[in-house]
Amino acid sequence: MKVYAIYNIKGGVGKTTSTVNLAYASAAEGVRTLLWDLDPQGATSYYLCHKVGIPGGVKSLMGRKIPVTDMTRPSGYTNLDLLPADASYRYFEHYFIEANKPDGCLKKLVKPLRDRYERLLLDCPPGLSLLSENILRVTDVLLIPLIPTPLSLRSYNRLVRQLSKNKKGRMRVVPFFNMVNGNNAIHRIVAKNVCDKHPIFARQTIPHSNIIEAMGVKRSPLAIYAPDSEENRAMQALWREIVKRQE
Numbered sequence: 001m002k003v004y005a006i007y008n009i010k011g012g013v014g015k016t017t018s019t020v021n022l023a024y025a026s027a028a029e030g031v032r033t034l035l036w037d038l039d040p041q042g043a044t045s046y047y048l049c050h051k052v053g054i055p056g057g058v059k060s061l062m063g064r065k066i067p068v069t070d071m072t073r074p075s076g077y078t079n080l081d082l083l084p085a086d087a088s089y090r091y092f093e094h095y096f097i098e099a100n101k102p103d104g105c106l107k108k109l110v111k112p113l114r115d116r117y118e119r120l121l122l123d124c125p126p127g128l129s130l131l132s133e134n135i136l137r138v139t140d141v142l143l144i145p146l147i148p149t150p151l152s153l154r155s156y157n158r159l160v161r162q163l164s165k166n167k168k169g170r171m172r173v174v175p176f177f178n179m180v181n182g183n184n185a186i187h188r189i190v191a192k193n194v195c196d197k198h199p200i201f202a203r204q205t206i207p208h209s210n211i212i213e214a215m216g217v218k219r220s221p222l223a224i225y226a227p228d229s230e231e232n233r234a235m236q237a238l239w240r241e242i243v244k245r246q247e
């Protein structure tokens with residue numbers, strides 16, 4: 001099972017929006033995919049029309065009272081399951097800190113899922129924390145959405161410094177630009193310069209668009225409510241580029 005984390009220190013950059021669409025794209029390839037909504041805000045669960053909450057919350061998850069494999073649910077889309085958010089996820093760190101290996105807890109939790117799914121996508125909350133350290137330890141491919149602005153690049157550089165401290169050589173990193181406003185000169189210049197200079201960045205960018213923002217109302221992936229849109233094509237192309245880079 002390959003683990004993809006959609007993560008950025010910065011909030012509101014499109015982590016959740018991208019995760020839902022990329023997970024759908026993964027499942028649509030016929031690959032068994034699990035999407036774990038790790039953010040106690042539960043936005044992924046909301047987008048997929050699922051209630052937030054797992055039986056017994058984080059206590060039960062960490063104590064393995066109920067196997068994690070029993071906490072997943074069919075998302076309603078073929079090949080895509082959901083492990084919903086729970087408000088108690090905000091206490092993850094309290095449990096992690098008491099463990100022998102505080103940064104290896106998520107890796108252990110994920111282990112039983114490895115036989116069931118080929119891909120796991122993690123929708124991560126923003127910020128640098130013990131949870132994010134756990135996420136980085138379990139991640140094979142780190143997807144970093146960012147808006148093409150100087151401030152966004154600043155927090156990206158901070159993340160890159162943090163990653164080099166962790167010295168996790170095995171992990172692949174694919175940053176990509178989201179909410180690119182073609183009418184905004186700063187967006188255009190930043191996105192073009194960065195993509196030209198740094199081949200690590202995905203060539204495919206995601207536009208700023210009302211169609212994408214409408215996910216909050218449609219509560220389904222773009223491919224369902226706007227299959228023929230340029231936005232959906234961009235999202236599918238981004239997923240193909242991400243997968244191709246791992247081949």
Ligand SMILES: Nc1ncnc2c1ncn2[C@@H]1O[C@H](COP(=O)(O)OP(=O)(O)OP(=O)(O)O)[C@@H](O)[C@H]1O
Nearest residue numbers: 011012013014015016017126179207208209212213
């Ligand atoms: N490409 C886009 N075009 C227009 N709006 C977008 C786009 N991507 C995301 N949004 C909107 O931006 C807001 C933040 O997106 P999202 O919740 O995906 O970000 P996030 O990084 O997951 O936020 P958080 O850090 O709070 O978890 C939402 O209202 C979403 O609809």
Ligand SMILES: [Mg+2]
Nearest residue numbers: 015016039043
């Ligand atoms: Mg989010």
